[in-house]
Amino acid sequence: MPRTIRTLTASEVETLVDWAAGEGWNPGIGDAAAFRTADPDCFIGAFVDGEMVAGISAVAYGTGFGFIGLYICRPDRRGEGHGKAVWDAGMARLGDRIIGLDGVAEQRANYQRMGFVPVYETVRYSGRPAGLPGGSDIRPVMAGDMAGILAYDRKRFPAPREAFLREWLRQPRIALLCGGSAGIAGYGVARRCRGGFKGGP
Template identity: 30%
Template sequence: MFEDSRATESETSGSPDTFRVRQVTSQSEVSLMLEWVAAEGWRPGVYDAESYYRQDPTGFHLAEVDGVPVGGVALVKYGENFAFGGNLIMKPAFRGKGYARRMARVVMEASDMSDRNIGLESMVDLQDAYSRVLGVQFAWKNTRFRGVGSNTFTGVKQDDNPAALVPVKEVDFEHLCVFDASVFGTPRPAFLKSWISQPGMVALAAVTTTPAGEDDEHRQETRIAGYGCIRLSVESYKDVNFSRRIGPIFAESAAVGSQLFAALVATVPPGVPYYIDVPETNESAMKLARESVLESVSQTARMFTKGDGGVKCSMVYGITTLELG
């Protein structure tokens, strides 16, 4: 537990408010933070809270004024050398008072992250502010695209399918973790196990087979060439209650990325919107989004305190989640 419990004079009443920052004590408090995020139109996954909490129960923090939760932020550890900050949110009535800045500073200073590379997602126009306050530097831009489910969607035409698609739970989980870490930049087995098991999640692995060796020409060796997920998300677009968010799509080639994307989009009911976040540095992924006639709806900036986090953007056709990497 850590706190900043100094009194702050209220701009509205002139009376002192007691402001403090504390760690969340339950998954339900993480869900509360995501409810605030959903109210801002950020479209979190319906069941994301459990996956986030499984990764690092100590990584979520609430700001309170006079004992009432008014804001929150996450700083979640991955492995020994990386952490990701996200879900920075302050309830509207408490904005413009410096609370968000104080909350972020308290969490950064108290979490002992000096030896870790820290990543976060910023609105493009807030890059300079995050750089000054948190010491992060720009790495690349991400574009969020929106599509709408249709019975006529066939995907981008290609000569053949380079891999077989199977439910991700049919592949060896340790092999999946190794593949995921090779793209994401650091292992995250606890998160991944919960992520692919979310209710309503469609998770597919792209696998290829090759002869295992000359001694046994009939034995085949299977390897993972990519995987992708699509999940239920909270929607505030028109009259739809639940949309879909795609992420991640990690693939060793544009052909595999396109194959996974088409298979995931095919699961979206007609008329239901879906979203995918694409790193602009991956030209093949951006081309896939454009050729699929998706609408660009927003841009964000990925930032780090050290380098680029080891992310292989050339293999990222859909980011896992802007909220936590």
């Protein structure tokens, strides 16, 4: 059974996102479109007999940074080398860039064997927000804020990502920023997911 590795179509990306939901990752609705806007060929799949058996996203942000995500092998095809094959394709695609990833705890040892080191922990909280405090400088992002957001983000993210952010900040996502006369002090996005919303950059 020969294996084929190739870029995924939009419908195949949705299948990969469905797999992520099946793993309990609660992907954001429309997230894949933002990543494809940033890097149209970032989603890669392994296929056997025309069926996708594994997938990964390998998003290139310019020439210096990339990010790995959605690394999943179909449960009934695990242990056959398909996950490793798609991993290798994603890593090859990103070349000599600095590469980041959000790793699940169960795979931490594998990521470390592949040369990655933990640099931060992600903690997931869930609940109902109490609302914004009165008198805060938090307000919705407007079209005129984009240049300031791009400048703010560039100081905090390892590569420019204008195309991604222009898509990421669009409705129906809820994009807010904090800042007054001194400029932008932060921004965030709440986006609908399969279950509830996620907040983040």
